[in-house]
Amino acid sequence: MFEGYTATELGSIFALQGFAGLILFSVFLLMALGLAIIFGQMGVINMAHGEFMILGAYVTYLCSQVIGNYAPALFGVYFFIAMILAFFASASLGAVVEWTLIRHLYKRPLDTLLATWGLSLILQQVYRSVFGAREVGVNLPQWMLGAYRVTDLIEIPINGLFVMCLTVLITIAVGILMFRSRWGQQVRAVMQNRVMAGAVGINTARVDQMTFAIGCGVAGVAGSAFTMIGSTGPTAGQLYIVDTFLVVVFGGAGSLLGTVASAFTIAQAQSTMEFFLSGSMAKVLTLLTVVGILMLRPQGLFQIKVRR
């Protein structure tokens, strides 16, 4: 396995694969954050999560086109505008979906799964009709292109670095929102004991709606960040939905720290193995290990101890 490589080369390989793993980690974590709110806190299976993400990606694409054509002066910072728009687009769609669909199904989790799968099919076809079946990419502003040379062998692309920083910021924001804000306190109260939360004056229906909308909004931001390192197609969301669910379940539903840890483990394992095996085998082995561990330890890595 290691023959024919010198020590420095091996070091660089691990550093590069480690960095590729970090980017994959950012992608996983960004996708899983929204789901950790929706699935981890509310227990709602949102199979259309990937499509909410893709909505954010398409909003970013539209922004890059519009600003590139009509306001080139802003092009350097269009990305931040796009992210805010992506958040609100996905969050408002999420609120509508919660109001029309999800709120009727809170007591039938398996049916929610099927209904949101139907929603994801419809959204995919909408994207295909509006944006075409081909994948689209955004134009990156000048400062995001290029790579940062660490040594002769190690080069780090700047857009990857930017996405990683963004991931850290969004994770911290979600953490503060969930564990330091009044809204987060209400969400956790409703999820732990709905009746009691209602009795102390929390409007549980409204909290549900907000939680779902914010979870979808975070997915939109994730999609927006996603466009910087890859292209967007109508079915791109579906490709990642299983990985995302595994990340959340593996981390332990309801635990933000667990989601971060499991995204890191899965991403690093996969990208390190990718160098030595084919890409598909690396993925198969990683997912099999995760499924195997989940069979032995169904509660995931971190479990929040709640008396039910």
Add this chain to the structure above:
Amino acid sequence: MPERIAFLHRKDVIGILILAALLLVVFPLTLDSFRLNLVGKYLTYAFVAIGLVLCWGKAGILSLGQGIFFGLGGYCMAMFLKLEASSPENTAIQTTPGIPDFMDWNQVTELPWFWEPFHSLGFSLIAVILVPVIFASIIGMAMFKRRVGGVYFAIITQAIAAILTILIVGQQGYIGGINGITDLRTLKGWDIRTDDAKFLLYFVCCFLLLGSIVLSFFVQDTKLGRILVAIRDKEDRVRFSGYDVSNYKIFVFCFAAALAAVGGAMFTLQVGFMSPSFVGIVPSIEMVIFCAVGGRLSILGAVYGALLVNFAKTALSENFPELWLFAMGALFIGVVMLFPNGLAGLWSAYVAPRIDQVLGATRRRNAITPIDPAATPGE
């Protein structure tokens, strides 16, 4: 006619006879051989849908990985047929004659060890059932013994379906990759590609399906079926009454897997190939919708559900391909929101009482117990 014949109620017997007449007489007389072959293909999905009625509708275990078992059954059959089609005479132009063509294209020079036993038809037929059942029992043991159920089970089965697809696609030299196993020709020297052969295979498929239906009614109407329903509604109470809940769940999951596998094997025989596109997440969840449209609590309903959804799919995707995904999505949402008991639920709520009224018969038994929205199946 007596009230009960063995374990079957009179209404069930009439239902089975009507379905048999439709499949064995009406379709063969009215459809050309191309359409009849299509119906045969749809019926292979009906096997999966019946399994899901027992597993999901009755026992409350939603498996999003029935494609795994459909695929395993289909692949076991396809491996045998492929070996027969790759005799040294047929493959003389290859670098290594006597091995399947896709292996030769991928520079594999020797038949892998797991292909060897599939030279024998007997082994292959046993493997069609046994491989999926063993696989299902491993999944079931690991999950149900640890009391994992509900949505977690659904997600894990879905992940396994995804893993299996990636594995098959990645291993092109050993199991045919994304194209699957194609160009299947003969079964013990009998050409399965002719119209006559397809006609006969259609009837084989129908009889196997009718047999599976009777067997499923047996599971449903005996004590076993009652316990499964009890597990769905209040698992803990059944456990505290002294039943080993996990064994019942493992059984019904394996039973559904075996049915799906038979469907897969018949699919391979009738359609003439097997590929990973019948294994993954999307086909697996489509199989759930066949069952949901027909009625998740009705064995016969599931058969009609599989037929109707597939008819609609063929008709729509022939004429308006872009509409199909909209229709499918609306079907998922509509079935869940508006009529959770599917066609069978509508039948027993609106049509059956009228028939009873007209016949002046007293209502004997409500075959379909409606789902109470306040209950929490799957928890």
